[in-house]
Amino acid sequence: MSTEAAAGTPKSEGWEPNILAFCCNWCSYAGADLAGVSRFQYPPTVKVLRVMCSSRVEPAFILKALKDGADGVLVAGCHIGDCHYIDGNKNAEVRINNTKKALEKLGFDKRLRLEWISASEGLRFSEVIRNFTEEIKKLGQNPVKKPQINADERRLDTSDISVNMRSIANVQGSEVK
Amino acid sequence: MSNVQSCYQCGKCTSICPMRRVSKTSPRSSIYNANIYGFETQDIWTCLTCGLCPQECPQQVDFLSFIREERQGKQPLAIAHLGVFTELAELSSRLNGNIAEKSGDSKIGFFPGCVDSLDLFLHDVKTNFGEITTSSVRLLDKLGMKPQVLNMKCCGHDVLWQGKKDVFNGLKEYNKKYIQESGIDTLVTSCAECYRTFSKDYDLGIKVIHTSQLWDKLGLKINQDVTYHDPCRLGRHMGEYDAPRKALTANGVTLKEMEHSKEKALCCGVSNFMNCNEQTKALRIARMNEAEATGAKTLITTCSKCLAHFNCLKNEKDAVKKYDFDVVDLSVFLARQLEAGK
Ligand code: SF4
Numbered sequence: 001m002s003t004e005a006a007a008g009t010p011k012s013e014g015w016e017p018n019i020l021a022f023c024c025n026w027c028s029y030a031g032a033d034l035a036g037v038s039r040f041q042y043p044p045t046v047k048v049l050r051v052m053c054s055s056r057v058e059p060a061f062i063l064k065a066l067k068d069g070a071d072g073v074l075v076a077g078c079h080i081g082d083c084h085y086i087d088g089n090k091n092a093e094v095r096i097n098n099t100k101k102a103l104e105k106l107g108f109d110k111r112l113r114l115e116w117i118s119a120s121e122g123l124r125f126s127e128v129i130r131n132f133t134e135e136i137k138k139l140g141q142n143p144v145k146k147p148q149i150n151a152d153e154r155r156l157d158t159s160d161i162s163v164n165m166r167s168i169a170n171v172q173g174s175e176v177k
Numbered sequence: 178m179s180n181v182q183s184c185y186q187c188g189k190c191t192s193i194c195p196m197r198r199v200s201k202t203s204p205r206s207s208i209y210n211a212n213i214y215g216f217e218t219q220d221i222w223t224c225l226t227c228g229l230c231p232q233e234c235p236q237q238v239d240f241l242s243f244i245r246e247e248r249q250g251k252q253p254l255a256i257a258h259l260g261v262f263t264e265l266a267e268l269s270s271r272l273n274g275n276i277a278e279k280s281g282d283s284k285i286g287f288f289p290g291c292v293d294s295l296d297l298f299l300h301d302v303k304t305n306f307g308e309i310t311t312s313s314v315r316l317l318d319k320l321g322m323k324p325q326v327l328n329m330k331c332c333g334h335d336v337l338w339q340g341k342k343d344v345f346n347g348l349k350e351y352n353k354k355y356i357q358e359s360g361i362d363t364l365v366t367s368c369a370e371c372y373r374t375f376s377k378d379y380d381l382g383i384k385v386i387h388t389s390q391l392w393d394k395l396g397l398k399i400n401q402d403v404t405y406h407d408p409c410r411l412g413r414h415m416g417e418y419d420a421p422r423k424a425l426t427a428n429g430v431t432l433k434e435m436e437h438s439k440e441k442a443l444c445c446g447v448s449n450f451m452n453c454n455e456q457t458k459a460l461r462i463a464r465m466n467e468a469e470a471t472g473a474k475t476l477i478t479t480c481s482k483c484l485a486h487f488n489c490l491k492n493e494k495d496a497v498k499k500y501d502f503d504v505v506d507l508s509v510f511l512a513r514q515l516e517a518g519k
């Protein structure tokens with residue numbers, strides 16, 4: 001079912017994709033760092049979020065990002081066999097593939113990507129980002145409608161913010177007080 | 178509005194509440210706090226919405242509506258599996274969807290529910306949820322019914338009971354339109370929660386049937402002992418206790434009832450994916466022990482969530498206790514017997 005086509009994909013002028021990248025601490029985050037210090041160019045479309053391992057990324061995080069309007073989600077981890085926690089990335093692969101299947105029904109599967117990027121692959125990191133950005137540009141903006149908040153039905157409107165805070169804090173391993 | 182004002186604080190509800198056995202949950206005091214002080218208590222979230230307490234209430238307080246209203250717009254205490262199913266439902270409610278797609282002109286529509294996403298996100302429960310759909314379609318075929326399979330969005334049961342009515346309304350609007358355009362006059366579903374939601378929370382104006390209400394006409398000859406768990410949505414919420422039992426006995430099965438059954442059935446512990454913790458696990462163990470005590474080789478249920486929760490306990494890695502009976506969905510059980518008998 002091509003949901004997005006039905007939604008009449010909005011392609012506004014001057015729009016830049018907004019991509020959320022989960023990078024594992026031991027490889028991909030270091031790879032992103034290397035891309036920076038080596039001055040490899042890549043578009044400023046990506047917000048990098050460091051996680052300890054690619055298997056830390058729950059399907060719920062990905063769905064939440066897409067629901068809240070992210071145009072793409074990238075999950076990057078160590079190459080198979082190199083995971084700091086032995087086989088975390090194998091688990092991540094199963095999970096991300098399942099999430100992709102769930103997204104397929106909504107026509108969203110191309111907005112999620114799983115890549116293996118090692119600490120020495122700064123160039124590859126920049127290529128992945130460039131490539132993904134191009135693909136998202138072709139797909140166009142995320143067609144989710146912003147929810148209409150009805151004062152009666154959502155008395156506590158700050159709820160979403162606290163969830164964001166908490167889930168982000170969880171990702172970083174600290175606690176919200 | 179629920180008639181919660183007529184509560185006279187007798188406490189009968191608290192004394193029957195299954196959560197009360199394992200935690201400090203009190204339906205009585207949650208009414209008191211909400212009514213007298215306008216307080217919010219955690220108890221509105223620990224309630225399983227199992228429907229046991231309204232049965233006992235001398236004042237016929239509609240406790241379930243009260244809980245649902247109290248939850249609206251508030252931040253849930255916890256949602257199991259990090260809310261992945263809620264996120265998925267919310268994401269799909271914010272998309273347009275494609276109504277024009279149709280699979281046939283049959284007057285009967287079959288809705289499989291969320292078995293696909295259960296398969297994808299609960300893969301370590303070691304249960305084939307998709308088999309519920311294939312089995313149901315197989316059995317419908319045996320009865321000469323050729324339904325069109327409805328490719329709708331989630332029915333919205335979980336988000337409704339989690340206090341997200343705006344999301345529910347979005348899903349409902351889409352699904353109602355889908356059902357209207359499909360031109361069906363009977364909606365068949367294999368899930369107890371979908372059955373409750375389409376019957377009571379949608380005003381569809383067409384017939385809604387749970388698959389268990391059809392299977393008594395299958396004419397199978399099964400020589401086996403089983404026990405049956407009443408899901409709260411099919412049993413206490415919809416009052417359907419007999420159809421699944423008839424579906425079993427009419428096909429030759431010997432039914433061994435558990436200590437608590439029908440109106441008194443114990444809860445699986447995790448309705449609408451709200452509470453999965455040490456306390457609700459204790460409830461699941463209690464229920465599985467009852468099933469074990471009947472000596473039956475199979476525990477049958479008619480709700481995909483109950484199935485998931487029992488199998489999760491049964492297939493636990495370092496389980497303290499091993500249960501040597503199978504937990505299967507009614508349609509799956511019958512379809513397997515049909516295949517075996519051929
Ligand atoms: S049983 Fe009914 S009247 Fe008694 S405390 Fe509970 S809700 Fe109130």
Ligand code: SF4
Pocket residue numbers: 190193194195196197203204223224225226227228229230231240
């Ligand atoms: S609905 Fe069930 S869990 Fe909730 S308060 Fe009543 S008896 Fe307890």
Ligand code: FES
Pocket residue numbers: 024025026027028052053054055076077078082083084085088089
């Ligand atoms: S530590 Fe990099 S994927 Fe596990």
